[in-house]
Amino acid sequence: MSVYDVIILGGGAAGLFSAYNLNSSVNALVIEGNSKPGIKIQISGGGRCNFTNLSVNHDDFYSLNQHFSKSSLSQFSNHDFIEIVKKHDISFYEKKLGQLFCEKNSKEIIKMLVDKIGAHKINIHLDESVIDLGYEESFIVKTNKRSYKAKNIVVALGGLSFPKLGTSDIGYHIARKFNHKIVQTEPSLVPFVYDDFSKLAGVSTDVEISVNQKKIQDDFLFTHKGCSGPAVLKISLYWNHGDEVSVNFFPLLDFLSHLMKFKKNNPNKNLIKYLKTLLPDRLVEFLDLPDKSFQELSHKEISSITNKISDYRFTPTGTEGYKKAEVTRGGVSTKNINSKTMESKLQNGLYFIGEVVDVTGLLGGYNFQWAWSSAFVASKSIKEKLNG
Ligand SMILES: Cc1cc2nc3c(=O)[nH]c(=O)nc-3n(C[C@H](O)[C@H](O)[C@H](O)COP(=O)(O)OP(=O)(O)OC[C@H]3O[C@@H](n4cnc5c(N)ncnc54)[C@H](O)[C@@H]3O)c2cc1C
Structure with a gap:
């Protein structure tokens, strides 16, 4: 069995942006349970995706550690994401209170991400569900279809909100298995x-x-x-x-x-x-x-x-409840994660990003910004490690 440099578990906002920030010299794979990538991006903001906010700082996020998001947000800010959107000629507008929405359709954001991932020659395996993660010299990912080996794993499996979109608690299960604490989860923005x-x-x-x-x-x-x-x-x-x-x-x-x-x-x-x-x-x-x-x-x-x-x-x-909640508050404890890289402090090569982590943004584009920022720093760390 060949060993991937990195396998990204979950092809939602954070997982796709993590793959977007890799490059073609990284042997990577994205595994997504749904038949389409980025389903929450697609339906968010009434189909127009409130992808960030003009004003973002760590006070806009709730976590047991209020300072945890600072490093990711400063390494990759709302302005950095806005620049990417502009570079791809995606028109957008401010609805109110700094909330930025796509002018036409949120599918433009998904296309921007998926095209770049394709250009990096990174495959996205759709309709494939992660069942378990183990470690024996390298990580072993078990899905409902087969097993894979990888040197690095990015857990971007989201939270429990909107179960009809294929959410699962597997991200928390993996975290627990590697001895991470879970801050009690609650439906939020509900x-x-x-x-x-x-x-x-x-x-x-x-x-x-x-x-x-x-x-x-x-x-x-x-x-x-x-x-x-x-x-x-x-x-x-x-x-x-x-x-x-x-x-x-x-x-x-x-x-x-x-x-x-x-x-x-x-x-x-x-x-x-x-x-x-x-x-x-x-x-x-x-x-x-x-x-x-x-x-x-x-x-x-x-x-x-x-x-x-x-x-x-x-x-x-x-x-x-979760049926109507936009996000899940709580999740993988920030105590066990390095805020500069999003890498686990307990297991080398294991990263947690996006909603699965105990960082939850206010309504207004903040949760996507957290997905982009945390994904960026994880991919940066993985690239540095592979090059070093
Ligand atoms: C209706 C709605 C509207 C929203 N609108 C906005 C908005 O306008 N602005 C904003 O900032 N935030 C919004 N949010 C919140 C935002 O969508 C999330 O915070 C964001 O998508 C989190 O990104 P993520 O990648 O961590 O999780 P997700 O985007 O949820 O991605 C996780 C991925 O993992 C996959 N997955 C789960 N289990 C498995 C498994 N076992 N195997 C394989 N794959 C699996 C899921 O299918 C999913 O694609 C909205 C949420 C909802 C529900």
Whole structure:
């Protein structure tokens, strides 16, 4: 059996970009379980792939080690990926908050990656599932079809989110087998479940939402099961079961001062009618506020109304789970990985990149950027090792 220089397990965003960054003198192979490479790239961003963000730094990522992503992000930044996209004449635009999307179709990103991998004469074996990884002088990869040997292995097997796209827990299994710790995995960038909101399904509004000292301002959407929208998906990254969430439905103003001033100038106006000029009607009705004119409202009542609007508290009963989660939080512990190379500290030649690692980005192109950056540094390290 010939021995590959490197076998990349998983042909998603990180695996493909790792192969992209090798060259034709490296004897490499990519193994992907799906019938197409980069399926999550294809469906992401409504088919337009939010491939990075104009502003990226380590604070945009959640990990037990908040500093771990720094090295990869500085060795290969968002600007480096943007340059590659430009070089390939892929047109893109900023949607909002620095989020960059393909103008036409995310398949352009996949084609860019696959073409270069083809030019390096690296094969991508599709429809082939990794079952196990062992080590006896070299790595032995077992798939549902055959076995392979390799000097280096890149584990780019992703997380557990969106199981219908062929996800598996094999990346964590391999990590455990080589004595790596796994930080507990949780569905993240995911809608919350909270039955009381079902009557508001379809209502959306701009809010500031907070949990565990993290604050996010963005759109909030009530759903039949609870709530979603960018504000909720983003804050879910910081939420743990049992945590109370606070929502400010009118984040632009000091609402108490605003209502007191309004009362002074408009004593005869009805509170509910006025609030309906500021907030969606169904939300105002849901908040169950006194149907009184401003002059009938005491300062205490106005304070309590303010609390309901600018500090509405609820405790989600859970999330909609991996089925609806964009990413998996947690994963292979960064304690066991060298942040400069993404190589295991416990097993030479074994690399972990992308979502399988305990580094999770916010909504907005950050998870792809982590896939690109971590893939780049792993391939750089492998090339240096093979040349040295
Ligand atoms: C609906 C959706 C939309 C998203 N939109 C965005 C977005 O716009 N911007 C953004 O930054 N992030 C987005 N994400 C997150 C982003 O897709 C992931 O974080 C990113 O793809 C992670 O890259 P990865 O290569 O680590 O994992 P993946 O892209 O998941 O790749 C892992 C690969 O391993 C393969 N695999 C798994 N098990 C096996 C096995 N046993 N054998 C062989 N192959 C296997 C999988 O088929 C997959 O191709 C989105 C995610 C979802 C689900």
